Amino acid sequence: MTGFMNLLGIWLSALFTLSIFSFLYKDNPFYKFAEQVFVGLSAAYWLVNIIYSIMIPNLFSKLITDFSGNLILLIPAALGLMMLMRLHPATQWISRYPIAIMIGTTAGISMLRYMKSDILNQVTATMINPFAAETTGAVVGNLLLIIGTLCGVYFFYFSKKQEGIYAAPSKLGIWFLMISFGATFGYTVMARISLLIGRLEFLLGDWLHLI
Amino acid sequence: MKISAGLERRLIYSILFIAVALPLLIPIGWKTDISGYTQIAYDLVEHAPEGTIALISFDYDPSTMTEMQPMAEAQIEHAFKRNQRVIATALWPMGVQMAEEAFGKVLLDYPDKKYGVDYVNLGYKVGGMVTIQAMGRNLREVYPTDQGGTPYEDIPMLNEVRRLKDIGWISSLSSGTPGLKEWVMVARDAYGVPVTGGCTAISAPGFFPYVNEQRQLYGLLGGLKAASEYESLLGRIGSATTKMDAQSVAHMLILVFIAIGNVKVYVTRRRKAQ
Amino acid sequence: MKRSFPLVFAFIVGFLVLLAEFIPHRPFSQLISTLENWFMIIAGFAILLGQISLIRVNSRIISNKEHDWQYHLAGMISFALMLIVGVLWGMREAPGILGKGEDIALWMGMKPFDYLFTYAYMPLSATVFSLLAFFIASAAYRAFIIRGFESNLLMITAVIVIIGRTSIGSMLTGWLPESWSFWHIPNLADFIMEYPNTAAQRAIMISAGLGIIGSSLRIILGIERSYLGGDK
Numbered sequence: 001m002t003g004f005m006n007l008l009g010i011w012l013s014a015l016f017t018l019s020i021f022s023f024l025y026k027d028n029p030f031y032k033f034a035e036q037v038f039v040g041l042s043a044a045y046w047l048v049n050i051i052y053s054i055m056i057p058n059l060f061s062k063l064i065t066d067f068s069g070n071l072i073l074l075i076p077a078a079l080g081l082m083m084l085m086r087l088h089p090a091t092q093w094i095s096r097y098p099i100a101i102m103i104g105t106t107a108g109i110s111m112l113r114y115m116k117s118d119i120l121n122q123v124t125a126t127m128i129n130p131f132a133a134e135t136t137g138a139v140v141g142n143l144l145l146i147i148g149t150l151c152g153v154y155f156f157y158f159s160k161k162q163e164g165i166y167a168a169p170s171k172l173g174i175w176f177l178m179i180s181f182g183a184t185f186g187y188t189v190m191a192r193i194s195l196l197i198g199r200l201e202f203l204l205g206d207w208l209h210l211i
Numbered sequence: 212m213k214i215s216a217g218l219e220r221r222l223i224y225s226i227l228f229i230a231v232a233l234p235l236l237i238p239i240g241w242k243t244d245i246s247g248y249t250q251i252a253y254d255l256v257e258h259a260p261e262g263t264i265a266l267i268s269f270d271y272d273p274s275t276m277t278e279m280q281p282m283a284e285a286q287i288e289h290a291f292k293r294n295q296r297v298i299a300t301a302l303w304p305m306g307v308q309m310a311e312e313a314f315g316k317v318l319l320d321y322p323d324k325k326y327g328v329d330y331v332n333l334g335y336k337v338g339g340m341v342t343i344q345a346m347g348r349n350l351r352e353v354y355p356t357d358q359g360g361t362p363y364e365d366i367p368m369l370n371e372v373r374r375l376k377d378i379g380w381i382s383s384l385s386s387g388t389p390g391l392k393e394w395v396m397v398a399r400d401a402y403g404v405p406v407t408g409g410c411t412a413i414s415a416p417g418f419f420p421y422v423n424e425q426r427q428l429y430g431l432l433g434g435l436k437a438a439s440e441y442e443s444l445l446g447r448i449g450s451a452t453t454k455m456d457a458q459s460v461a462h463m464l465i466l467v468f469i470a471i472g473n474v475k476v477y478v479t480r481r482r483k484a485q
Numbered sequence: 486m487k488r489s490f491p492l493v494f495a496f497i498v499g500f501l502v503l504l505a506e507f508i509p510h511r512p513f514s515q516l517i518s519t520l521e522n523w524f525m526i527i528a529g530f531a532i533l534l535g536q537i538s539l540i541r542v543n544s545r546i547i548s549n550k551e552h553d554w555q556y557h558l559a560g561m562i563s564f565a566l567m568l569i570v571g572v573l574w575g576m577r578e579a580p581g582i583l584g585k586g587e588d589i590a591l592w593m594g595m596k597p598f599d600y601l602f603t604y605a606y607m608p609l610s611a612t613v614f615s616l617l618a619f620f621i622a623s624a625a626y627r628a629f630i631i632r633g634f635e636s637n638l639l640m641i642t643a644v645i646v647i648i649g650r651t652s653i654g655s656m657l658t659g660w661l662p663e664s665w666s667f668w669h670i671p672n673l674a675d676f677i678m679e680y681p682n683t684a685a686q687r688a689i690m691i692s693a694g695l696g697i698i699g700s701s702l703r704i705i706l707g708i709e710r711s712y713l714g715g716d717k
Contacts, residue, residue, distance in 0.1 A: 002594040009594075009604030016605060020612040024224050024619055032553060036560030038609040039539075044564045045606060047536045048571035048598065049304040052579045053335040054529040057356045058522070076523035080530030087537060096491040096713050098527050103704060103712050104495035105524055108502025109340055111701035113396040117427065118694030121400060122687050125423035137667050141680035148681055152688020173688065178635045180685035182642030183677055184416045185629075187434065189621055189643075190650055191278065191412035193231070193461040194435040196618035197454045198277025199611055200232050211235055220623055227622045241652030244671045247679075273607040274614040305610075308602055311577055332578075337528040338521075345521035348514070352522055359578030412650075419678055420687040436650050459651035461618075466647060468626040469640075476630050 014207040017199060126150075148176040223468065230464045234456035241456055248422060249440040251430030252407045255380055256286065261294040263379030264372055268394060269299060269306030269313075270385035275411050276309060279384050281438035281451035282409040283313040286382055289445060291321045291329070295379070296368050300354075301335040302342065302389040307358060327366045334358035339389030343397040347375040375402050380429070383408040391418060395427050405429050409437065492707040499705035540564075563605075570597035642677055649674025 019034035059077060062070045079098040086095035126149045130142030155173030162170045205211045214222070259265070267286060271279045290297050299310040310332050318324060333354045336342045345353045350372055351363045363369055371377060381404055383394040391408040399406040407429040410418060415433025422428045432441060435458060438451035498520065505513040546557045574586030576598045586596045593600050631637055648654040654670040661669050667676070703709035 001592055005593045005600070009600065012604045013608035016608045017612045020609065020616065023616065025221070029556075032556045033559055034609060035613075036556040037563045037605065038613065040560035040563035040565075041567050041601060041606045041609070043536055043539050044567035044571065045602065046304055046532060047568060048576060049307070049335055050337070050529050050532050051572070052576065053304070053307070054337055054525055057354075057360075059526050059529075062355070072519070073526070076526040079523070079527050080533075083527060083530045083534055084537070086534060087541070092714070093487040096487065097494060098530075099712060100491035100495040101498050101520075102524060102527055102531070104498035105341060105502060105520060107495070107701040107704040108499040109344060111698050111705075112503065112506050113340060113401070114694045114697045114701075117396040117400045117421075118690045119698075121423075121425050121427055122420060122691055122694075125420070125425055125427075126687065128424065137676065141676060144680045145684045145687075148684025149687045149691075152685050153691055156688065156692035173685075174635060175638055176681055176685040176688070178638040179642045179677065179681040180416060180689075182639035183646045183682045184413070185639070185643045186646030186650065186674075187412040187415050189462065189465050189625070189647055190434050190436065190458065192615075192618040192621045193458055193465075194278045194412065194454070195275070195611065195615040196227075196231055197235070197435075197457045197461075199608075199615045200228075200457075201235055201277075201454065202608070202611075204232060204235055219626075223623050223626055224619045227619060231618075242655065243652050244655050246671070246675055273610040276607070276611060308577070308599070336525055337532065338525045341521050341524045345518065345525070348518050348521070352518070353525070357578075360580065416678065416682050417686050417690075419683045420690055434650075455652060459653045462647050462651045463653060465622060465625050466644060468622055469629050469644075472626040472629060473631055 010206055014203060017203060021199075147172070152176050227461065227464060231457045231461050234460050235454075238453065239456040241459060243436060243439060243443070243455060245440045245443060246437065248419075248431045248433065249437050249444070251422065252382075252409075252432055253289070253430070253441060253444045255405060255407050255429040256289045256293065256295070259293065259295060259379050263293075263295045264298065264368065264377070265290050265295050266298045266300060266375075266378045266381045267310075268381065268383040268385070268390075269301045269310040270303050270383055270387075270390040271309060271411075272303055272305035272386070273309070275386040277454070278411050278435045278438065279386060279409060280309065280313060281435070281449055282432050282441065283309065283384050284316055285438060285441040285445055285449060285451075286384075286409075287313055287317045287330075288320070289441075291317065291324055292445070296328075297330045298369075298372070298378070299330070299332040300346075302339060302385075302393070303387075304335050307332065307335045327361070328368055331366055331368060332358045340393040340397055343375075343389075343393055344401070347397060347402045350374055350377075375404050378404055380405045380407065382406070384432075385409075386411045386414070391428075395421050399427055408432070410434075412436075488710070488713055491713060492710065496705055496707055499701075503705075567598065567601050570601065574598065576602075645670065645677060646674050 016034050016037070019030040022028055023031040059073055063073055063077075079101065082094045083098045084095075085091040126146055128142055128146070130146060131139055133139045133142055151169045151173035153173075154169045155177065201211070256265070267283065267290075269283065287297055299314070301307050301310060314330060314332070324330060334357065336353055338345070342353060350369075354363060356362055357366060375381070375398055381394060381398050383391040383406065385391040385394075385408065391406075391410055391414075394406050394408065398404045405426070408418075409432030412434030415431060415437075418428060418431050418433070422431055432438060435451050435454060439449075439455050442449035442452050501513065501516060501520070505517040540561070543557045543561050545551075547554050547561065571581065573581045573583045574589060574596050575581035576596060580586070590596050595603065629640065629643075631640055648657065649670045654674065658669045666672055700709060704712070
């Protein structure tokens with residue numbers, strides 16, 4: 001029976017894969033069906049996971065095993081229920097409290113973490129001695145790194161109009177950004193092709209047994 | 212002969228399909244160089260002492276598993292090879308299943324590894340950066356049980372781990388947010404734990420600035436090629452390496468499409484000028 | 486009260502988080518630890534809110550028999566099926582209401598929830614995103630046209646990186662002597678990623694970081710209120 005279920009599963013997977021691929025020809029009922037099934041399964045997966053990964057171990061289990069010792073957990077439980085009030089127009093305003101707490105927490109943590117990681121550490125990483133590198137290529141690279149970072153940051157300064165000589169670093173910054181976008185495009189091609197290879201490997205290998 | 216836009220589009224799709232399928236059916240066996248970023252990520256695991264407890268965060272879903280799953284399998288295998296112990300967590304819900312699949316595959320070659328002693332799957336928690344920060348203070352508070360409901364105190368290998376600082380190295384395999392960026396910001400920059408990781412090729416260019424003298428990131432596995440490089444360093448032909456032939460052929464095809472597109476536009480412009 | 490009290494909450498919580506960073510001792514460390522644990526539970530309810538909203542939208546489409554309502558019905562059936570099997574028998578190692586589901590796992594090869602995930606969700610998810618490969622090929626043919634100096638720069642970099650990240654790149658310039666190794670295409674691609682790309686990405690990171698700090702401060706101080714929603 002297990003063997004049959006495994007085979008059925010592979011054929012089901014192949015059916016869904018080909019249904020999605022059929023969109024490349026044109027939109028059709030098979031694609032629409034597969035798309036909605038995907039949405040349904042995805043939503044159910046999230047819900048089941050939330051129940052087993054968060055609600056039960058972090059909330060209900062603690063309240064059931066030691067209610068008096070975990071009384072304080074009634075507060076986040078109440079805030080969570082207040083969040084659900086968003087569903088009804090008359091009680092939507094109640095959901096602002098838990099949302100405000102979540103947004104406030106995230107804003108505070110983001111401010112600190114981005115300040116350290118994305119600003120201070122990145123500026124420090126740019127403050128290098130470019131001539132301390134071992135090879136000529138690395139020295140040139142370090143100089144490009146410093147100039148590119150400064151010109152790139154200068155490009156994003158929009159508080160004053162950049163004219164004449166003041167537009168020159170901005171222009172250089174754009175060139176560095178173009179190089180980065182070209183590199184990103186190259187990597188994007190790599191990423192997308194990889195995903196297709198995975199599906200074809202399934203169709204040709206697991207389903208048709210050609211590889 | 213004028214080809215309609217619709218037919219042109221389908222022709223491109225068909226050619227791409229064939230170009231990717233053929234190398235899978237008839238493997239070529241091309242070799243690739245190892246990049247510096249992959250070497251740094253490899254060295255972090257290689258130089259960690261035996262018995263180190265590592266944490267691998269599975270922050271991706273099946274949509275990117277072609278790129279990410281080989282990285283996960285390679286890193287788990289590397290850790291097991293070095294007799295290190297692995298904690299699996301996930302900031303994406305599907306990451307839990309991805310972790311189970313990766314362990315399942317690697318354990319076929321390491322049947323002596325015991326759950327709870329050599330590896331454990333703690334499961335998924337929502338919250339991203341906030342959750343990682345909470346893990347930095349008290350891991351048990353965030354994960355009162357593992358994925359199967361076993362209490363934290365009853366898992367032998369977790370007796371030595373109270374918070375993130377007790378972990379030797381962290382690897383985040385991520386395809387979006389929350390993921391590698393959050394682990395760098397909190398685990399590395401706030402708590403000082405070495406962080407390495409992998410990401411889809413699309414996000415890789417954005418993570419390279421973290422590989423710097425401050426060691427915000429210890430190397431980076433960016434995409435399928437990096438996974439293939441890691442497999443080469445481990446000395447095996449894994450699922451990433453077998454796909455590289457198809458990857459190479461498809462890349463050349465994309466360049467051909469770009470060239471034909473530009474030639475077509477150039478010819479059209481010249482005709483209009485005349 | 487409906488708008489001002491939540492703003493006060495956001496300020497208090499945000500300010501506490503900032504203060505705890507500089508005073509990592511009691512009671513601030515305990516307060517923040519508690520807040521972080523509560524955050525996970527509230528976030529869980531937020532996801533539950535999203536699910537209920539999805540059910541409501543689809544139910545409305547199905548009951549009003551709007552355009553393509555049959556497909557939405559199929560979506561809801563698959564949602565219900567996966568939810569029921571997940572609740573009854575659990576997933577992977579986690580038990581459900583009817584226990585660990587060992588009997589049914591023996592019959593099917595795995596639990597029904599895992600079966601649906603492996604043979605339905607995984608192929609659907611992977612295939613939807615693999616369509617993008619075709620679209621990028623089509624885009625490369627139609628839209629990636631050389632127009633000026635800057636698009637030239639973009640194109641040349643893209644070509645070097647595309648070739649350099651494959652085995653063909655290694656073969657094309659593998660014959661170059663050691664003194665010319667800089668021009669070996671994979672090395673050239675690595676140089677581009679390590680230096681000019683890093684410079685530009687670092688500039689973006691610094692600028693975006695400054696923006697995030699600004700908007701976080703606006704949220705904490707109550708200047709930014711869009712997250713509160715409409716004026717009710």
